[in-house]
Each structure stands twice: as C-alpha cells, then as structure tokens.
Amino acid sequence: MIRAVGLTKRYGDRVAVDHAEFTVEAGTVTGFLGPNGAGKSTTMRMILGLDHPTEGAVTVDGKPYRQLPVPLREVGALLDAKAVHGGRSAYNHLACLAKSNGIPLKRVDEVIALVGLEQVAKKRSKNFSLGMGQRLGIAAALLGDPGTLLFDEPVNGLDPEGILWVRNLMKSLAAQGRTVFVSSHLMSEMALTADRVIVIGRGQIKADTTMREFIAQNATTHVRVRSPHIGKLQELMVGGGWRVEALPDDDGALRVFDATSDAIGDLAGRNGLWLHELAVVQPSLEEAFMSMTADSVEYHAGLDGLTDPTGGPGWNRGTGTAGTTGPSSPTGASSPSGSSGASSQTGPTDPSAGEARR
Ligand SMILES: Nc1ncnc2c1ncn2[C@@H]1O[C@H](COP(=O)(O)OP(=O)(O)OP(=O)(O)O)[C@@H](O)[C@H]1O
Numbered sequence: 001m002i003r004a005v006g007l008t009k010r011y012g013d014r015v016a017v018d019h020a021e022f023t024v025e026a027g028t029v030t031g032f033l034g035p036n037g038a039g040k041s042t043t044m045r046m047i048l049g050l051d052h053p054t055e056g057a058v059t060v061d062g063k064p065y066r067q068l069p070v071p072l073r074e075v076g077a078l079l080d081a082k083a084v085h086g087g088r089s090a091y092n093h094l095a096c097l098a099k100s101n102g103i104p105l106k107r108v109d110e111v112i113a114l115v116g117l118e119q120v121a122k123k124r125s126k127n128f129s130l131g132m133g134q135r136l137g138i139a140a141a142l143l144g145d146p147g148t149l150l151f152d153e154p155v156n157g158l159d160p161e162g163i164l165w166v167r168n169l170m171k172s173l174a175a176q177g178r179t180v181f182v183s184s185h186l187m188s189e190m191a192l193t194a195d196r197v198i199v200i201g202r203g204q205i206k207a208d209t210t211m212r213e214f215i216a217q218n219a220t221t222h223v224r225v226r227s228p229h230i231g232k233l234q235e236l237m238v239g240g241g242w243r244v245e246a247l248p249d250d251d252g253a254l255r256v257f258d259a260t261s262d263a264i265g266d267l268a269g270r271n272g273l274w275l276h277e278l279a280v281v282q283p284s285l286e287e288a289f290m291s292m293t294a295d296s297v298e299y300h301a302g303l304d305g306l307t308d309p310t311g312g313p314g315w316n317r318g319t320g321t322a323g324t325t326g327p328s329s330p331t332g333a334s335s336p337s338g339s340s341g342a343s344s345q346t347g348p349t350d351p352s353a354g355e356a357r358r
Helices: 040-047 090-100 106-115 130-142 160-175 187-193 211-218 230-239 261-270 285-296
Strands: 002-011 014-024 029-033 055-060 075-078 148-152 179-183 196-201 204-210 222-226 243-246 254-257 277-281
Touching: 002 040, 014 040, 014 055, 014 196, 029 040, 029 160, 029 187, 040 055, 040 148, 040 179, 075 130, 090 106, 090 130, 106 130, 130 148, 130 160, 160 179, 160 187, 187 285, 196 211, 196 285, 204 211, 204 285, 211 285, 222 230, 222 261, 230 243, 230 254, 230 261, 261 277
Parallel strands: 014 204, 029 179, 029 196, 075 148, 148 179
Antiparallel strands: 002 014, 002 055, 196 204, 222 254, 222 277, 243 254
C-alpha cells in the first residue's frame, strides 16, 4: 500500500505537488492521471525516494522508501526506460542490479523470459527499440519480486501486442495481491487496465475513486438517434426540453441528453416516425478526464484556423457542422467533454504507430 499525507513538493516558487492525500491499495491497478506538468512524475519520484518532499510524507507499506531494508524487493519501478547503460546487454544490466540487491542470478533469466527478451538478452541495449527498452525496464521492476510496482507510461512505444501484454501483466500482478500504480496518457488503455483512478491537476488531487464512479461523475451518457424523419423528431425532442446535438460525422444522427432511449423510442412511436438507430452511448474515460481537468491544463495548443475533418475534440468548430439545438446551449458550441471523443492520442505513443526506435 502507498500512502501520501500532506505530500508537497516546491521547486522555488513553483508548487509541483500540493498537499496531496491519497492511498493506493494492494490488489488493485490504480491509474494515475493528470495533464502534462500536473505533478505525476514528481509524486512518483517522491514515492521512490528520488525527490525529497518539501512537506508531508509518502510511505510504502508504512515506511518511507529510504527506510526499506532492500528496496528493490519491496518496490519495483519503471520511470524512464532510457535510464539504462547503453553499452551493457540486457542480461548484464539486470545481473548488476540483482548482485547489488542480493537477488539470485536465476531470477534474471526468469524476468527476461517473463518480458519476452530471451532472443536479445545478450545484445547491447543501446540498439533496443523503444518497446524493447520498455520491456527491459519492466523486467528490472519485477526483478526483486516486489509487492509494490510503479510504472510511468509503461506502454510508451509498445505495439498492440505489447500493450495487451502490459495490460494483462498489470492485472495479474494486482490479482496476486500487489499494489500497482501506473500513469499513462492513453485513456482508452487506462480505462481497460485500471480499477481505480487518482487524478492530479496542478499538483492537487482532484479525484481518488473507482474507474466506474469517476466516469459516471464526470461525463454524461447520451442516446444516439438516426431517423429518416430526423427534422421532425428533433423538433419534438427540443420541444420536450431535451438537449439535442448534431453529430459532426454527417450521417444525420443526433445525440440526445437528459432522455432515455425508451422515452425517445416512445416519442417516435407516438408520432409515427421511423427510427433507424437508437443507441445508448456510455461516456469514455477520456471525456470524463477532459471535463475534470479542463481548468488544470498547463499547456494549451493553439488550434485556431485548423479545421478537423472528423470534428474531434479540441478543434476549432467555427464553421463546423456540429451544433447544439437544445435549450441548454443556445450558442451552438459544444464542449470537449460533450464530444463523441475519438482518441486524440497520436504520435509515437499511438498504439497503431507500432514500435518507434529511440
Ligand atoms: N526539477 C525540477 N525543477 C523545477 N521544476 C520542476 C522540476 N521537476 C518538475 N518541475 C515542475 O513541476 C511541475 C510538475 O512536473 P511533473 O514532471 O511532475 O509533471 P507530470 O504530471 O509528470 O507531467 P508529464 O505528464 O508532462 O510528464 C511542472 O510544472 C514542472 O515544470
């Protein structure tokens, strides 16, 4: 179990972590989410004794990291996959760690097999792909068979098979009763992996709850409706006080808030209107996260002047097709939290991008 009490870190005038209070329980995967610069890495560094709190404390199983007798046997961490001596082979890197922590060398072979690096174990790690580096970092974290594991962006650079492997690994480590604390910017992946979430924004803990509750409390379910009589149906729904938004994907569908699918179906039936689609759409972790952290984002990209063919979140919709016709948004603007939310994650961390070389 990891416990933070009043945990604070200041760098000069800048408060990186601000009186954080949270508990990461054993037997669960807990996701650690926050926008860039929110304080995730600083928190993880303090858990690992790499940074000293300015105020407050954080303990692992009741002790500060520096008081743990053989830390690697109690806490394993992947913080920076590049923090490996590139001239050493994966085997030698792990063997050095094992020797200096009194861990038998046979454990090195075990973790190498566990992460699937047998073929390249004797090769210099400087030639490793980003994904291979992540696997080596995970092997090092598992070396001491610790009860607590910290992973900072563990799927960074992994291909889809690697991402699935990490997901299953995290779940099985938690199922064995270990404490698993993992940060990631890949919301869809987090939603599939974590049981609980701790959200940090500008150094402050914004949420510490189950994944299900976090999504339910911060994003709204809506109903997607398609009909050959959509104009008439829209008129009736807006007249009934429901919030109705046009979808940007141009197939004529509407999304309806504040109404159940039953109520919409009944309304259509009573008025003799055909329905071609009526689907309840559950909100995503990404939508809930965007909604909660909107005021905590330190770095905003300027997207003015860009037009997004998909109408995805965060794009300038000045001339776009999406519009709100319901009473609650007379301006026709739709918020990022209310968007249908195709993943905005691109670049090297995009699972579809495959393994990127360092
Ligand atoms: N060594 C340092 N000196 C000064 N400021 C720092 C230092 N380390 C972090 N910070 C600042 O503290 C804040 C929190 O940084 P941190 O790296 O913990 O955020 P993060 O949530 O991990 O961000 P990211 O998702 O971008 O990795 C940021 O404003 C950062 O600029």
